[in-house]
Amino acid sequence: MKPVKFSTFFFTLLVGLIFQLYPWSNAGIIVRPDFLLVIMLYWLLQAPYHCNIGWVWFAGLLVDLSTGSLLGQHALTFAITAFLGLIYQRRLVLFNRWQLYLYVLFLFGVERGLILLLKLFAGGELPDWTYAFPIVSDLILWQFMIIWFGELTRPKKL
């Protein structure tokens, strides 16, 4: 399989950002996936030669700026999530579909959990159970990414 073009990667980042900036209404906010996180994680595993932890961190920074939250908190959690994805990248591409779902679900959960932790440290209030909803919509978006840009590429047998 040909390596992914950088322009494809950059374009999806831009589209993800636009979706992130879309004025989500009340119910939309609850189910809205973390667009940039899913897109960046996909590219991190699919094309680690384009997308590294720095890019994911930058995407987190964009989320911070667009949500007006404390600068760096999404960046931090995105970077940690990316790290957890990247250290197993070579194994993950060999996983079958369900194993992969389980692992990315874990990653999305980690990101949500870390954000929650940071918010609680900053004196936030414990949200209700709908807070975990986006993990599911993240997975749906992940499936869309798989449909549009293909399954994770397995390395060729040497």
Add this chain to the structure above:
Amino acid sequence: MLKGIHQQLDPQESPAFFIQGPKPFSRLMFFCTLSLVMMAVDARFDYLSQVRQWFSTALHPLEVIASAPNEWGRNINTYFTSHNQLIQDNFKLKQQALIDHAALQRLATVDAENAHLRTLLAGDAPIIPEATLGEVMHMGRDPFSNIITLNRGSHHHITPGQAVVDEQGVVGQITRVYPFTSEVTLITDKKLSIPIQIERNQLRAIAFGEGKRNTLDIPYLPTSVDIKVGDKLVTSGIDGVYPAGLAVAIVTQIKQSQDSPFAKIISRPIAGVNNHKHVLILKVPDSPATNPMSESRPMLQRNNAQHLDQSVVDVLQKNNALVDPNPVTTPPVLDAGQPPDTEMTAQPDSAVPTDPVAPPTPPTTPERR
């Protein structure tokens, strides 16, 4: 076998130490440190607000693109509003206009009379807040905080700290200003407090937001306090941000427990933030902010409310006709330079004409902001 150059350089197949640069862990450490530093700087100092401004300006085109479908949807919706609906609305509005006109005629007389009486008594002139019409662009993107975004920013001379109201009551306060947009923290946010007064008996207190439950809490009031379910809370105006007499909330629940000396008073905001598209951004009256005494500006609650109404009318007229015979931009500001002692002595006198029940004002109340 001849290989294409792209196949030779296929990065996926090269060994990890050739392609990856720094190890993931060192990258992680670097970016973690960077973001922790940024968080600390952002939370404690003000250096990064400029960066935020730049990024916000850079993101503005994308934001416009992102909200375009919503805008189209709204326009299409407006276009297909039924004929019947329009006629009904028109009828209703005409009736309302008639009622308002009658009230306005009375208001002008009362206004003049009030100004005259105030001059006679050497009292403060009422504050007529300048107002800007803003449009709600969207609710906040962060489900944790109660923030809405307006389409007015520093280009429209909006500054942080301005009060935001709709036609029913107080919505919140501007907390962050970007070049073309600004963020409003709603009164239901945990971080926002608002000095209030019970309309029925003029009792002063401070209401705090309760986070995401869309309620306000009035703590530190003793169980014996005279407050009932259904009482209307209005702004007291002692903070110098919100003009006095704006509706804030209605008391919905009072809980008294044996072990606490304070009553737990829950109220529901009156302003419907979710229902309206337009809000008014009020200008903070100029006052020597360093002097806490000046914040206890004595003013007539009713009068100020009326003057606000006047300014609302003015702004709407300005927006409708772009002609403004009596501009709101030059309010008779007599309050700015006055020493606090004259204000304090002037208060009981100035309270006489329309509002004899107003109790003497305590200078300030401790306030969390």
